[in-house]
Amino acid sequence: MQGFIKANLDASLNEQNMGIGIVIRDEKGEVMASACYKKQPVKDPTLAESLALWQTVELCNDLGLNKVILEAGDAQAVVNDVNRGEDQDLSLCGHIIEDIKLAVLRGRHNWKVQYINRKGNEGAYSLAKAAVQFEHEVGVEN
Template sequence: MGIRVVVKDHWGEVQVVLAASRSAIQSAAVAECWALLRAVTLCNDLGLRCVQFEGDAKLVVDAVNKNSPDYSWNGQLIEDIKSTLLSHQHWTIQHVTRTGNKAVDAAAKLGLLLSFEHIWMEEEPFEAFPLF
């Protein structure tokens, strides 16, 4: 499976695209968890202060927004995401439909073709540009 992260500014312009392949991941929910964890880590590394994360996996978004600990199979990933989110006052996560997430889906498809993680900053990857 491919994981993907797209960071946009408050005007909706793409600032960062991350795409990677995670061949060992067999579940879409686990892939979404890893992608979200990578997104919060990336935004933390970039020093971003006000971030609104969007995910099309409602199950994952709901688990992250839940106040109680997560003891599910993916619970440790969820708890790692929560921990990072809670350490940033102006970071939130919300559910969006898959149709509202076309740039992210394009990056995921690109991630399937890659042998290691790629990050593009302030530019969209040429390979995925027609897909955005």
């Protein structure tokens, strides 16, 4: 879409860590920024994907981006929950989903959340997988 930035995101889990990977591209597909974060592990993959989406919202906000399509890989349920509208989410991830709805859908009309398959999300997936291997809890952005 013309003038939109795409932010791809993914989360990865192992027993010791959670990794988050983010790749932000301009409308021509050129990488503008990327980030990966190693976090404390969570047990639920949906919670991990929700946290990855929240981290991506925070990064895009910090970068001052105005027109953003947030593309979540392996997170169809999270995308559906965020896009569900006014229904309050009472699930394990509900508080995060509700915060994302407030930050994205109600606060910014030029921000969208959509699902993308693994093939279209390889960069973010690779960063998330790499982040779980970091020795210390870190966040790396460029």
